[in-house]
Amino acid sequence: MRDSAWAAAFPGFLLPRGVAEILLKDEKSAILGRDNREAMTAIEIKNLVKSFGAVKAVDDVSFRVEAGSVTGFLGPNGAGKTTTLRSLLGLVTPDSGEALVNGRPYTSLSEPLTEVGAVLEATSFHPGRTARNHLRIMCTAAGLPAERVDDALGQVGLADAANKRVGGFSLGMRQRLALASALLGRPKVYILDEPANGLDPAGIEWLRGFLRHLAYDEGAAVLVSSHVLSEVEQTVDNVVIIARGRLVRQGSLSELTSNGGEAVRVRSAKAADLAPALEAAGAQVxxxxxxxxxxxxxxxxxxxxxxxxxRVVLTEVTQERSDLQKVFLDLTEGR
Amino acid sequence: MIKLVKAELQKLFTTRLWWILLLVMLLLVGVFLAIFIAVAGIENNGASFPGRDTPEWAQMVWASGVQMGWIMVMVLGVVMMTSEYRYQTITGTLLTTPRRAQVVAGKLITGLVVGALFALALLVFQAIVVIPTVLISGGELDLSASHIPQISVGILVSMALYALFGIGLGALVRNQVAGIVIAVVWTYIVEPILSGIPVLQVVGKWLPGGAASALMNIDIDTGLGRPDLLPAWGGALILVAYGLLFAAVASATTVRRDIT
Incomplete structure (x- = not known):
C-alpha cells in the first residue's frame, strides 16, 4: 500500500523516467509479494479433475485450507475424497487442475515429511516389521534424526508397542502408527484420510483433541476426511462436502449449520400456557x-x-443446532 | 541417494525373508557340493568324473552353486519391489520420497549391493568346503588352471545383476506370487535348458545365464560337448545390457503409475 501511495504522490510525468519505472516496479513487486503470500496457503486445490477410465472420480473441485484451522472433507464413500487427497500428495496425477501444498506440488518438495504429514490408510505396513522399524526406515529415507521415532510413538500412545510386529496390531493401533508416521517431521500441514476408521469411541475422542491441538496450539493446517459427519462435527472449523466427484458445499461449520435455521427445543408441563407468551415475545412456536x-x-x-x-417451570431447554447431519444427507444424497 | 539405499537395506533387514533365502541358498549349495565330493573320480560308462585333486573338479565345483544363487537373489529382488505393492508400503515410500525415479534408483542400487553380499556369502561358503577338500585329497589349489578368480568375479557380478533383474521383474508384474514363480521358472528351468542343451545354445548364450557363464569362462565338457558361449567380454556386455534394460523397465513402470 505504501508503495502505491508513493506512486500516486509522484506521478510519472513529474519524475525522471527511470525513477518512475523503479517505483512502478516496486509497486508491482509489492503486488507480487502479496500474491506469493496468498500462494502460501497451506493446501490449495484448484479445478482438480481426475478420471479413471470412464469414471470421473474428481470433477472440477476447488478449495483451500489455511494454517491454524481444521477442515473436514466430507462425502459418502466413493465421492472422490481419497482421489483428491492422493492427487494432493503426488500419488495420483490429475488430468487437469492443480493440487498444491505450501504453494507447490507435493512432488517438488525437497523435504516433504517436514512440510506435510499424511495418513492415508492404516493397512500400509509390512506385517513382519515392528512399529519402531517402520518409522525408523522413514526417518532414514527422509534424513530425519532417529530420536523422532520414539517421540512420535510417544505422542500417539504407542511407546509400549514400539517393538511389536505390526501384524499383531489392531486397526486402532495401526491408525495411531499411521498418525505417528505423519508426525515424524513435525510438519505444519496435515492431510488425513479417514483417520477415525477403526478407532474406538475413546480413540475418536483422543483424535479430536489431538487434531485441535495440532491446529490451535501448533498452528497447523489440518485437512481431515470422513464419510461419517459425527466423527468430525465437533472438531472442524470448516467443511468441504463433495459427492460423486463434485464439490457440493463449502464453508465454515456455523454457516452450514445455521442454514436450516436455529431452533430451541423447550419442554414444560405447561407448554400450552407458554406458547402464546413466547409468540407475544416475537417467536415462532x-x-x-x-x-x-x-x-x-x-x-x-x-x-x-x-x-x-x-412463572412456568421448564424441564428442558436445548439448542437444536445441528441438523448438519440432515444438511449433509440432503446435500450428498439429494443429487 | 545414500539415505535411500540405507533405508532400502533397513527395509530388507527388518523383515525375515533375507536370512531365510540366504539359508536355503547355502543349504542347497551344500547339497550340490556334497554330491560333487561324493561322485568325484567315479568312472561311469567309460567317462570318468574328474578327481577331487584336479583343477577341472575345482572349476566345476566352484561354478556349481551360482545357479542357486541366481534364483535366490532374483526372488529377493522380486520381493523387494512387490512387497511394496502387496503391503501398500509404496504409499509411505513415495510420501517420504516423492521423486519416484530416486526411489527406483535407490532400490536398484540396493539390489546390486544385496546381490553382491549374497555372492560373497556363497563364495566364503564354497571356499570353506572346497579348499580343504582339495588339499585333503592331495591336490594343489591351482588358481589359474581352475579359473577360480575369474569364476568368482563372474559370480559376484552376475548375482548382483540377477537381484536387479528381480527388481525390474517385480516392478513389471507387481504381483508377488506371479513374480516369484516367473523368477524361479526362468532361472531354474528355462535358462538351464536353453544354455545346457547344445542345439539350443544359439539362443541360450544370449540370455543372462549364458552371458554370465561366458563371463565366468566356464570351460568344462559336461558330456554334451563344450558349451557354445560368447567371449568373456561379450558376456559382460550382454549382462550389463540386461541390467540397463531391467532398470529401465523398473523406472518406466513405477514413475508414472497412479498409486490408488
Whole structure:
C-alpha cells in the first residue's frame, strides 16, 4: 500500500523516467509479494479433475485450507475424497487442475515429511516389521534424526508397542502408527484420510483433541476426511462436502449449520400456557407434542426470561443446532 | 541417494525373508557340493568324473552353486519391489520420497549391493568346503588352471545383476506370487535348458545365464560337448545390457503409475 501511495504522490510525468519505472516496479513487486503470500496457503486445490477410465472420480473441485484451522472433507464413500487427497500428495496425477501444498506440488518438495504429514490408510505396513522399524526406515529415507521415532510413538500412545510386529496390531493401533508416521517431521500441514476408521469411541475422542491441538496450539493446517459427519462435527472449523466427484458445499461449520435455521427445543408441563407468551415475545412456536415446543426467533436466554416472567417451570431447554447431519444427507444424497 | 539405499537395506533387514533365502541358498549349495565330493573320480560308462585333486573338479565345483544363487537373489529382488505393492508400503515410500525415479534408483542400487553380499556369502561358503577338500585329497589349489578368480568375479557380478533383474521383474508384474514363480521358472528351468542343451545354445548364450557363464569362462565338457558361449567380454556386455534394460523397465513402470 505504501508503495502505491508513493506512486500516486509522484506521478510519472513529474519524475525522471527511470525513477518512475523503479517505483512502478516496486509497486508491482509489492503486488507480487502479496500474491506469493496468498500462494502460501497451506493446501490449495484448484479445478482438480481426475478420471479413471470412464469414471470421473474428481470433477472440477476447488478449495483451500489455511494454517491454524481444521477442515473436514466430507462425502459418502466413493465421492472422490481419497482421489483428491492422493492427487494432493503426488500419488495420483490429475488430468487437469492443480493440487498444491505450501504453494507447490507435493512432488517438488525437497523435504516433504517436514512440510506435510499424511495418513492415508492404516493397512500400509509390512506385517513382519515392528512399529519402531517402520518409522525408523522413514526417518532414514527422509534424513530425519532417529530420536523422532520414539517421540512420535510417544505422542500417539504407542511407546509400549514400539517393538511389536505390526501384524499383531489392531486397526486402532495401526491408525495411531499411521498418525505417528505423519508426525515424524513435525510438519505444519496435515492431510488425513479417514483417520477415525477403526478407532474406538475413546480413540475418536483422543483424535479430536489431538487434531485441535495440532491446529490451535501448533498452528497447523489440518485437512481431515470422513464419510461419517459425527466423527468430525465437533472438531472442524470448516467443511468441504463433495459427492460423486463434485464439490457440493463449502464453508465454515456455523454457516452450514445455521442454514436450516436455529431452533430451541423447550419442554414444560405447561407448554400450552407458554406458547402464546413466547409468540407475544416475537417467536415462532411449533407445538411438537403435549409438553414440547420448538421455538425459533428467540435464544435460550430470552425463552428462559419469558418462562420466568410467566412463572412456568421448564424441564428442558436445548439448542437444536445441528441438523448438519440432515444438511449433509440432503446435500450428498439429494443429487 | 545414500539415505535411500540405507533405508532400502533397513527395509530388507527388518523383515525375515533375507536370512531365510540366504539359508536355503547355502543349504542347497551344500547339497550340490556334497554330491560333487561324493561322485568325484567315479568312472561311469567309460567317462570318468574328474578327481577331487584336479583343477577341472575345482572349476566345476566352484561354478556349481551360482545357479542357486541366481534364483535366490532374483526372488529377493522380486520381493523387494512387490512387497511394496502387496503391503501398500509404496504409499509411505513415495510420501517420504516423492521423486519416484530416486526411489527406483535407490532400490536398484540396493539390489546390486544385496546381490553382491549374497555372492560373497556363497563364495566364503564354497571356499570353506572346497579348499580343504582339495588339499585333503592331495591336490594343489591351482588358481589359474581352475579359473577360480575369474569364476568368482563372474559370480559376484552376475548375482548382483540377477537381484536387479528381480527388481525390474517385480516392478513389471507387481504381483508377488506371479513374480516369484516367473523368477524361479526362468532361472531354474528355462535358462538351464536353453544354455545346457547344445542345439539350443544359439539362443541360450544370449540370455543372462549364458552371458554370465561366458563371463565366468566356464570351460568344462559336461558330456554334451563344450558349451557354445560368447567371449568373456561379450558376456559382460550382454549382462550389463540386461541390467540397463531391467532398470529401465523398473523406472518406466513405477514413475508414472497412479498409486490408488
Amino acid at each position: 411449533e407445538l411438537v407434542d403435549d409438553g414440547t415446543l420448538r421455538v425459533r426467533g428467540l435464544d435460550a436466554e430470552a425463552i428462559g426470561q419469558v418462562a420466568l416472567d410467566r
